[in-house]
Amino acid sequence: MEITITAEAAEKLNEKINGREGYLKLKYDTEDCGCAVNGVIALWYVPEVDKDDITIETNEQNVYMEKSKAVFFDEKMKIDFSKGTNSFQLRSPQQILNGYMSFVVTEKTD
DSSP, X not given: OXXXXXXXXXXXXXXXXTTOOOEEEEEXXXXXXXXXXXXXXXXXXXXXXXXXEEEEOOSSSOEEEEGGGGGGXXXXXXXXXXXXXXXXXXXXXXXXXXXXXXXXXXXXXX
16 A cells, blocks of 8 residues: 655644654544444544554655555555645545545543
8 A cells, every 4th residue: 555645734734743742544434424334534643553553654654544444445545635625635546535534633541
C-alpha cells in the first residue's frame, strides 16, 4: 500500500497536531453505520497504535491502519487538504474515498 501526503495536508496536520506525541491513523469508522461493511474513513491522531495495526510509510510520516480494515482502502492513495472545503481528503487514482474526511485527536486514557 502506498500513501502520499500533500504539502497542504502536511502543513494542516502539523498545525492540528501542535507538538503532541502520537501516531497518524486512517480509521475505517463503523460506529453508528449499521454494520461492519458500512463505514466512513476518518483521520485520527492517537496516543498509541494497536497491536493489529499495520504501518504504511509515506513521504511525510508513517500512517497506521487496522490490518483487518485494509480491504476498504485502495493500493495507492493521497491524503490532501482542501482549503475550499476546509477538510482533509483521501483519494486514489480510481476514486475519492472521502472528500470531507474528519480529523480526530484522541487522548490517552489510563
